[in-house]
Amino acid sequence: MSDLHGSTTLFVADSHFHLVPDAAEARRVAAFVRFLELAHGVDDLVLLGDIFDFWFDYPHFRLDGYDEILGALDDVRNTGTRLHFIGGNHDIWAADYFHRRYGTDPDANARILELGGIRVLLNHGDGLLGYDWAYNTFRAIVRNRAGILLAKSLHPETLYALSTWLSGASRSATRDESEKIVTKGRRWLKQQDDAPWDLMVMGHVHHAFELVAGPRRMAALAGWFDTLGYGLLMDGRFRLLDFAETPDPLDRIPTR
Numbered sequence: 001m002s003d004l005h006g007s008t009t010l011f012v013a014d015s016h017f018h019l020v021p022d023a024a025e026a027r028r029v030a031a032f033v034r035f036l037e038l039a040h041g042v043d044d045l046v047l048l049g050d051i052f053d054f055w056f057d058y059p060h061f062r063l064d065g066y067d068e069i070l071g072a073l074d075d076v077r078n079t080g081t082r083l084h085f086i087g088g089n090h091d092i093w094a095a096d097y098f099h100r101r102y103g104t105d106p107d108a109n110a111r112i113l114e115l116g117g118i119r120v121l122l123n124h125g126d127g128l129l130g131y132d133w134a135y136n137t138f139r140a141i142v143r144n145r146a147g148i149l150l151a152k153s154l155h156p157e158t159l160y161a162l163s164t165w166l167s168g169a170s171r172s173a174t175r176d177e178s179e180k181i182v183t184k185g186r187r188w189l190k191q192q193d194d195a196p197w198d199l200m201v202m203g204h205v206h207h208a209f210e211l212v213a214g215p216r217r218m219a220a221l222a223g224w225f226d227t228l229g230y231g232l233l234m235d236g237r238f239r240l241l242d243f244a245e246t247p248d249p250l251d252r253i254p255t256r
């Protein structure tokens with residue numbers, strides 16, 4: 001990509017895939033795999049959290065599932081694209097596995113990366129806007145050590161059943177929820193006076209919006225539900241896109 005554009009980064013979050021997808025989810029997985037083909041050869045691909053609804057691995061094995069997605073990520077990596085993994089409240093435990101398989105940073109917490117000359121704060125977003133429906137019990141457990149030790153003491157099938165029960169069904173935000181989220185986002189962004197970044201990209205709230213305050217902007221990804229939301233940062237310009245409407249923003253599919 002670098003020969004065609006200054007720098008190209010793709011962002012995606014909140015697909016909340018399950019180990020065993022139902023028919024509707026299988027279609028979302030198929031679209032996600034096509035999206036990952038878009039990432040072939042771009043500079044950077046940012047997985048911004050909750051790609052997986054549940055992840056747990058043990059020293060010698062991991063739970064069975066996600067193979068199509070993991071294989072598609074191998075293909076992305078093999079084209080030379082750098083992968084970045086920011087853990088969500090549902091999949092922070094995948095950080096170590098992703099580090100070993102894809103060379104991502106073993107620390108999957110929020111961080112600032114310079115992408116194409118722009119300082120981008122990558123933050124899954126749980127806890128940030130304090131919005132309750134998306135802020136479930138799981139976060140409290142997964143982000144602390146005692147929780148991990150407790151989880152490792154459980155039988156994998158028990159842990160899986162527990163997590164399925166705790167996490168419930170993920171969905172897009174309703175109109176009413178969306179308005180509250182954006183209001184909180186606007187308030188939060190105004191408080192970031194001395195922040196050492198230019199753009200903050202987040203997920204978690206399952207509602208796409210962009211805000212600007214002074215020199216700083218923030219963008220939230222839609223998630224991968226009714227809208228197949230993703231972000232594109234190209235030549236210093238960030239856009240929120242829907243993969244169903246814009247499957248080829250880099251004009252790489254030859255016209256017939």
Ligand SMILES: [Mn+2]
Nearest residue numbers: 050088089204
């Ligand atoms: Mn989340």
